[in-house]
Amino acid sequence: MLVLRLTAGELYDPEEALDVFCDERLDSCWKWLKVGSRFEAALALRDFLRVRRLFRTIGRRALREAEG
Numbered sequence: 001m002l003v004l005r006l007t008a009g010e011l012y013d014p015e016e017a018l019d020v021f022c023d024e025r026l027d028s029c030w031k032w033l034k035v036g037s038r039f040e041a042a043l044a045l046r047d048f049l050r051v052r053r054l055f056r057t058i059g060r061r062a063l064r065e066a067e068g
Helices: 014-035 038-067
Strands: none
Touching: 014 038
16 A cells, blocks of 8 residues: 655645655665665655656646636
């Protein structure tokens, strides 16, 4: 299960939440690669990609609702 920790400000700014989360996951990925755990690095990268897709979907839906 993927859990996002959002502050009150990030809750209203999905772009900022995405940036913060992606930075954390990519940092984690590099950290795991440095210590030699490709499995943990792959998990961090997978989380990064899932959340990026999620926020893109949310953004597209919001645009459609605003236009429609």
